Amino acid sequence: MPSLARLHLITDTRPGRDPLSVVRAALTVAGADLVVQVRVEDSATDREAYDLTRRVLALCAPYRATCLVNDRLHVALAVGAAGGHVGADDLPVAAARRVLGPTAVLGATARAPGTANEAVAAGASYLGVGPCHHTGTKTGLPDPIGPAGVRAVVDAVDVPVIAIGGVTAARVPALRAAGAYGVAVVGAVSTAADPARATAALIEALTC
Numbered sequence: 001m002p003s004l005a006r007l008h009l010i011t012d013t014r015p016g017r018d019p020l021s022v023v024r025a026a027l028t029v030a031g032a033d034l035v036v037q038v039r040v041e042d043s044a045t046d047r048e049a050y051d052l053t054r055r056v057l058a059l060c061a062p063y064r065a066t067c068l069v070n071d072r073l074h075v076a077l078a079v080g081a082a083g084g085h086v087g088a089d090d091l092p093v094a095a096a097r098r099v100l101g102p103t104a105v106l107g108a109t110a111r112a113p114g115t116a117n118e119a120v121a122a123g124a125s126y127l128g129v130g131p132c133h134h135t136g137t138k139t140g141l142p143d144p145i146g147p148a149g150v151r152a153v154v155d156a157v158d159v160p161v162i163a164i165g166g167v168t169a170a171r172v173p174a175l176r177a178a179g180a181y182g183v184a185v186v187g188a189v190s191t192a193a194d195p196a197r198a199t200a201a202l203i204e205a206l207t208c
């Protein structure tokens with residue numbers, strides 16, 4: 001299995017966004033060094049999620065970039081994506097692992113060492129850890145854990161930690177110093193005036 005890319009771009013499907021053009025731009029810069037996670041609004045139908053994921057997968061394929069699906073693991077299986085990501089409101093990690101099979105990429109959300117350990121024991125192959133900073137992309141989240149919170153999880157597990165929540169290129173060095181393997185972003189790329197340039201800045205920050 002290829003190693004996990006350090007930059008995870010999560011699709012922004014809020015009204016008025018154009019997730020496919022953002023994914024296209026990011027891929028031209030990052031290529032295989034990108035994970036694209038398809039995340040749709042809870043109100044989206046399975047058919048909408050399926051159609052978007054098929055399109056994202058088609059964009060990723062020529063670059064050999066990894067495509068994951070948030071929450072809806074049946075969609076991941078249906079399109080042949082590399083795996084999925086689950087959190088507290090989704091299938092439990094062990095159940096998600098059974099659904100996806102032993103070799104799929106499976107991410108799980110954690111914000112503390114205890115839940116992080118449980119997720120890894122249940123079969124998570126990476127952890128999404130946060131929110132690290134305040135974010136305008138998702139509401140109802142607990143307080144940000146900052147780089148120190150990331151460090152606490154990193155020290156507890158032996159899988160890659162992907163920091164999420166308010167991540168910008170400027171914030172990457174502190175997160176990497178805290179032991180984060182990589183970062184997941186929505187707004188830093190999708191609301192940028194130039195998503196390709198924003199992707200390049202994140203890649204550069206992650207490679208320093």
Ligand SMILES: Cc1ncc(COP(=O)(O)OP(=O)(O)O)c(N)n1
Binds near residue numbers: 070085
């Ligand atoms: C890489 C990564 N980390 C965390 C999340 C959040 O997942 P979850 O807690 O299930 O929340 P939703 O994204 O489903 O609203 C993620 N998607 N990706």
Ligand SMILES: Cc1ncsc1CCOP(=O)(O)O
Binds near residue numbers: 165185186187
């Ligand atoms: C889905 C999710 N889970 C925790 S923060 C977040 C949103 C991250 O978006 P942004 O990169 O715009 O802060």
Ligand SMILES: [Mg+2]
Binds near residue numbers: 070071086089090
């Ligand atoms: Mg979820």
